[in-house]
Amino acid sequence: MTGKLKAGLAALALTTGMAQADSVTVGMITTLSGGGAGLGIDVRDGFNLALEHAGEHNIRLVVEDDAQRPELAVQIAERMIQSERADILTGIIWSNLAMAVVPSTVAQDIFYISPNAGPSALAGANCHPNYFNAAWQNDMLHEAAGQHANELGYENTFIMAPNYPAGTDALNGFKRYYEGELAGELFTQVGQTDYAAEIAQIRASGADSVFIFLPGGMGISFMRQYEGSDVGLPIVSAGFSFDQDVLPAMGSAALGVINTSQWSPDLDNDANARFVADFQEAYDRLPSLYASQGYDTANLILSALEAADVSDMDAFRDALHAADFASVRGDFEFAANHHPIQTVYVREVVEADGVLTNRIIGTAFERHQDVHGENCPM
Amino acid sequence: MSLALVLEQLLNGVQFGLMLFLMSAGLTLVFGVMGLINLAHGSLYMIGAFCCAAFAAMTGNFWLGLVAGIAAAAAAGAIIEVTVIRRLYARDHLDQVLATFALILILSEGVRLIFGPFPLYLNVPDVLRGTVDLGVTRYSLYRLALIGFGIAVAVGLWLLIAKTRLGIQIRAGESDREMIAALGVNIRWLYTVVFALGAALAGMAGALVGAIQSVQVGMGEPVLILAFVVIVIGGIGSIKGAMVGALLVGVIDTMGRFLLPRAFATFMEPSQAMGVGAALASMLIYLLMALVLILRPKGLFPAHG
Numbered sequence: 001m002t003g004k005l006k007a008g009l010a011a012l013a014l015t016t017g018m019a020q021a022d023s024v025t026v027g028m029i030t031t032l033s034g035g036g037a038g039l040g041i042d043v044r045d046g047f048n049l050a051l052e053h054a055g056e057h058n059i060r061l062v063v064e065d066d067a068q069r070p071e072l073a074v075q076i077a078e079r080m081i082q083s084e085r086a087d088i089l090t091g092i093i094w095s096n097l098a099m100a101v102v103p104s105t106v107a108q109d110i111f112y113i114s115p116n117a118g119p120s121a122l123a124g125a126n127c128h129p130n131y132f133n134a135a136w137q138n139d140m141l142h143e144a145a146g147q148h149a150n151e152l153g154y155e156n157t158f159i160m161a162p163n164y165p166a167g168t169d170a171l172n173g174f175k176r177y178y179e180g181e182l183a184g185e186l187f188t189q190v191g192q193t194d195y196a197a198e199i200a201q202i203r204a205s206g207a208d209s210v211f212i213f214l215p216g217g218m219g220i221s222f223m224r225q226y227e228g229s230d231v232g233l234p235i236v237s238a239g240f241s242f243d244q245d246v247l248p249a250m251g252s253a254a255l256g257v258i259n260t261s262q263w264s265p266d267l268d269n270d271a272n273a274r275f276v277a278d279f280q281e282a283y284d285r286l287p288s289l290y291a292s293q294g295y296d297t298a299n300l301i302l303s304a305l306e307a308a309d310v311s312d313m314d315a316f317r318d319a320l321h322a323a324d325f326a327s328v329r330g331d332f333e334f335a336a337n338h339h340p341i342q343t344v345y346v347r348e349v350v351e352a353d354g355v356l357t358n359r360i361i362g363t364a365f366e367r368h369q370d371v372h373g374e375n376c377p378m
Numbered sequence: 379m380s381l382a383l384v385l386e387q388l389l390n391g392v393q394f395g396l397m398l399f400l401m402s403a404g405l406t407l408v409f410g411v412m413g414l415i416n417l418a419h420g421s422l423y424m425i426g427a428f429c430c431a432a433f434a435a436m437t438g439n440f441w442l443g444l445v446a447g448i449a450a451a452a453a454a455g456a457i458i459e460v461t462v463i464r465r466l467y468a469r470d471h472l473d474q475v476l477a478t479f480a481l482i483l484i485l486s487e488g489v490r491l492i493f494g495p496f497p498l499y500l501n502v503p504d505v506l507r508g509t510v511d512l513g514v515t516r517y518s519l520y521r522l523a524l525i526g527f528g529i530a531v532a533v534g535l536w537l538l539i540a541k542t543r544l545g546i547q548i549r550a551g552e553s554d555r556e557m558i559a560a561l562g563v564n565i566r567w568l569y570t571v572v573f574a575l576g577a578a579l580a581g582m583a584g585a586l587v588g589a590i591q592s593v594q595v596g597m598g599e600p601v602l603i604l605a606f607v608v609i610v611i612g613g614i615g616s617i618k619g620a621m622v623g624a625l626l627v628g629v630i631d632t633m634g635r636f637l638l639p640r641a642f643a644t645f646m647e648p649s650q651a652m653g654v655g656a657a658l659a660s661m662l663i664y665l666l667m668a669l670v671l672i673l674r675p676k677g678l679f680p681a682h683g
Contacts (some may be wrong), residue, residue: 026547027597032495033487033490033595033596034595034596035592035597037490037496037594037595037596038495041495057598144420157459163653163656166615168653185648185649185652186652186656187639188656189656189660191600193587193597193600194394196390196393196521197387197635197636199385200383200386200387200390200634200636203383203386203515203516204380204382204386216592217497217591217594217597218592220592220594221496221590221591221592224501224590224591224592225590225591227516228502228507228519228590229509229518230508230509230516239621245496248496248499249496249497249593251501260622285496296491313623
């Protein structure tokens with residue numbers, strides 16, 4: 001009897017021990033409440049869809065809401081590392097939160113894989129072997145917008161972004177490739193809802209076009225008010241302000257806007273076709289670029305786990321860097337600073353089957369890489 | 379910098395101020411009459427906007443949506459007063475802050491459960507689309523209508539408080555709660571009505587502003603903070619103070635965002651001036667509040683002497 005019990009206990013200990021050794025804990029800190037909730041929910045849902053597609057996997061996903069507050073994100077990160085024993089963190093949407101969480105996380109020998117925020121500091125001087133960005137460096141899509149503004153023949157563009165790290169990156173990115181004059185340059189507040197003062201300045205500036213970076217609800221407010229003001233100048237932007245999370249609420253104001261993105265729902269590859277169809281079926285809405293990034297982040301982690309054990313940090317890091325997975329954006333590889341080298345497309349907002357969505361109309365950059373890598377010692 | 383631009387910015391400031399007034403009027407009424415700090419006032423603003431958007435989408439008519447939004451906010455206000463707030467009048471302000479903060483969380487999650495996490499679509503009614511020519515500049519017709527609407531509501535509120543029986547009871551309640559109860563006024567009923575009235579004003583502001591902004595969960599909190607600034611500047615409990623404070627905050631905030639970066643650009647590099655100017659502009663109304671508190675600690679128009 002005692003023999004049986006002992007054997008049973010030993011077997012039990014063995015199985016739980018194995019479960020612990022085998023299961024990899026991924027902590028997702030993302031924005032699930034407040035004005036930015038749509039972005040975080042899309043990243044989470046995209047991530048979960050990839051886990052579902054993978055079938056059998058050993059990832060234990062722990063999701064927590066940061067409410068878009070840096071101090072809360074720092075607390076959650078500490079908790080996930082200390083009590084959940086997370087091996088990998090991911091999920092942060094906003095660059096100011098990423099700057100608060102990522103440096104201390106990667107310094108504790110925890111991997112951080114960004115599904116969205118890509119502040120320039122983390123791509124340049126503060127890059128880290130344990131930090132990977134599966135989305136883009138912040139500047140990238142804005143550089144493409146600047147490049148495309150040249151092609152559209154714009155010569156006097158008014159540029160505007162919120163006053164936080166990603167906003168600064170946006171304006172710098174746009175200016176890096178844009179060759180015309182600037183009719184004006186404005187920083188707005190993060191979470192600002194009224195843009196009357198800014199629209200009045202656009203009207204008075206004599207600009208021939210407008211570049212904005214206003215993700216989430218900020219973009220909805222701006223576009224509604226911009227449409228109502230009859231200023232009517234063409235808008236060129238990065239995809240963040242014109243994707244599936246905000247288009248339904250923007251309505252006709254967004255129709256025809258040219259924006260740049262590394263992904264689009266109509267991007268023609270097998271992985272993307274499956275992703276778009278299954279996302280729609282699972283969640284009853286079209287995926288946004290944030291969802292595509294969540295999906296890619298999960299697949300990147302899954303591919304690395306297949307090749308190496310997360311406890312062998314060097315091997316796992318190499319496996320991540322190899323990026324051996326079918327990205328929904330087609331070709332994908334990491335540069336030396338662990339940020340993607342990828343194609344950036346030009347899209348147009350169109351109405352299809354009664355729903356506003358994006359269609360690819362061209363390519364801004366092939367195999368584009370960010371400029372901050374040269375300051376990165378890796 | 380042309381006259382047209384300055385005029386347009388002034389109009390923007392006045393319009394912003396009048397919408398802030400709708401928010402702060404309810405807040406200051408509730409504080410003046412019941413002595414209650416209601417942090418959940420922003421949630422009523424959100425409820426107004428969501429119900430307006432949902433109803434307008436259902437019926438295709440913005441005005442029906444507006445009525446629904448106001449009614450829903452008033453109803454939510456009355457329910458909240460009867461079930462939660464009523465128990466808080468005798469407690470100290472910290473308990474009130476705690477309880478109404480809990481209400482923010484509950485109402486935000488509730489709205490998310492019902493309407494989902496993504497922003498709703500609400501557009502301005504067709505008749506108010508486009509712009510009007512004001513001679514020197516073109517101005518959004520809807521914003522102009524908001525100015526008219528705000529003034530009409532302010533006048534209506536003044537008439538209500540100065541000329542009606544309910545107004546007399548509200549004013550009496552502000553000066554001496556026990557005495558009007560002793561005189562036979564049903565104080566419980568009065569409190570519910572005042573709270574619902576404040577909620578209706580917040581819901582109206584939410585629905586009106588929702589048509590040109592993003593109707594999303596948590597949209598009320600930034601406005602709530604501004605509304606508190608307004609009533610501290612104006613004098614807590616005073617409707618007149620709320621009006622003056624709201625217009626001051628609206629105009630100073632708008633003009634600051636517009637003028638400060640330009641002022642800094644005269645002696646700094648443009649993109650640096652933008653950053654510094656924008657940062658300082660966002661502090662401006664709080665500096666104003668600090669200044670008012672130093673010079674007149676009870677606000678510009680103190681309600682109780």
